[in-house]
């Protein structure tokens with residue numbers, strides 16, 4: 671494994687710094703991502719939460735540099751990810767999303783992506799990888815190097831995708847619901863690996879998920895999005911509700927004071943229910959006042975794929 675990066679000139683620079691990020695989809699009348707600010711120090715593990723369509727993937731893709739925003743609005747390790755392609759090409763910034771072909775291609779590893787090749791050929795095709803890190807990942811993700819990609823199940827393909835995305839010792843890792851196909855043991859082992867990576871190497875992790883099992887005590891920060899805005903964010907101890915989650919030091923204090931600590935799932939459920947009730951109340955009030963749905967909610971912009979369509983239909 672790579673030695674600790676402590677002592678480098680960039681240590682004091684946050685892993686991720688967002689300053690009033692706005693972003694509009696093409697053809698939309700107004701910004702979908704609205705004035706989002708967030709600061710994640712090196713070594714933090716932040717859970718990105720929100721209802722379906724809240725904007726988690728959009729935000730992760732912006733941080734990954736897949737869409738252009740002003741260079742000052744998004745900084746990863748102090749650098750603008752859209753303008754500084756070296757961040758991704760060097761592996762310092764790694765993005766793992768649900769479409770593994772897109773992500774592997776985006777990492778710019780130059781691995782052959784056409785044809786029926788084995789997992790080993792893909793994984794060993796990545797240049798400049800520490801052999802002990804590669805061996806540890808293959809073991810952790812329980813990958814059969816001889817199996818051909820086209821014969822793999824979704825979960826097995828996902829493991830290869832994850833391995834490819836983690837081969838280089840990233841400094842910032844963006845995860846978009848990547849553990850969804852993994853079995854429980856695989857998921858928990860991976861979460862533990864991420865914890866070690868942030869504790870030992872100072873890696874910053876931003877992880878969007880709807881699966882909260884095993885995350886109590888794992889997260890250091892939380893970010894809750896609603897309709898393109900950031901509603902709650904910060905270190906867990908500072909976010910109302912999150913501080914009472916099992917496993918946080920604040921929750922331990924609350925437990926001794928008589929208040930039982932909560933499961934993360936129940937805290938998030940409460941936030942989502944409140945959000946839904948508020949939206950329904952507003953719709954009812956608007957209806958009573960004779961107001962229709964706003965243009966923003968009634969006109970949906972055209973979806974434009976990030977990758978050219980000829981690159982999309984592979985492996986799935």
Ligand SMILES: Nc1ncnc2c1ncn2[C@@H]1O[C@H](COP(=O)(O)OP(=O)(O)OP(=O)(O)O)[C@@H](O)[C@H]1O
Pocket residue numbers: 695696702720721722723724725726727728729971972973974975976
């Ligand atoms: N390429 C695109 N062009 C136009 N609109 C888009 C595009 N990608 C996403 N959107 C819209 O942005 C909104 C947020 O989508 P996003 O995928 O970021 O949400 P999410 O919080 O990740 O949702 P989920 O939990 O369901 O994965 C949705 O209304 C979606 O339709």
